[in-house]
Amino acid sequence: MEDTLLKKKCWNGKWYERTFKYESTNGFVEEFYDGEHCYMGSLNVPGTSLMGNTTLGIFYMIFLFWLFLGISVIADIFMEAIEVITSTTKDVQVQD
Numbered sequence: 001m002e003d004t005l006l007k008k009k010c011w012n013g014k015w016y017e018r019t020f021k022y023e024s025t026n027g028f029v030e031e032f033y034d035g036e037h038c039y040m041g042s043l044n045v046p047g048t049s050l051m052g053n054t055t056l057g058i059f060y061m062i063f064l065f066w067l068f069l070g071i072s073v074i075a076d077i078f079m080e081a082i083e084v085i086t087s088t089t090k091d092v093q094v095q096d
Contacts, residue, residue, distance in 0.1 A: 016032040048056060 014034075016034050018033040020031045020033075022031075051059070
């Protein structure tokens with residue numbers, strides 16, 4: 001992992017005092033400092049830079065499966081609620 005200190009840099013129309021760019025084999029992360037706050041240029045989950053591409057692929061597939069499972073449970077509960085609402089119908093006679 002290589003650190004690069006850059007002096008003044010503009011990002012998103014704003015100038016920052018200091019910026020750091022951390023480079024690794026899986027990508028890079030940029031940090032922008034404006035005196036008291038730090039803004040990161042990308043989302044870097046701790047530990048993911050240490051994993052290989054195969055391990056990350058398996059992890060992401062398991063995570064996607066878990067998300068779709070959660071969506072299916074919520075959709076099932078929603079459909080049960082719709083069935084309860086639509087099953088309570090009554091006949092209304094309208095004079096013609």
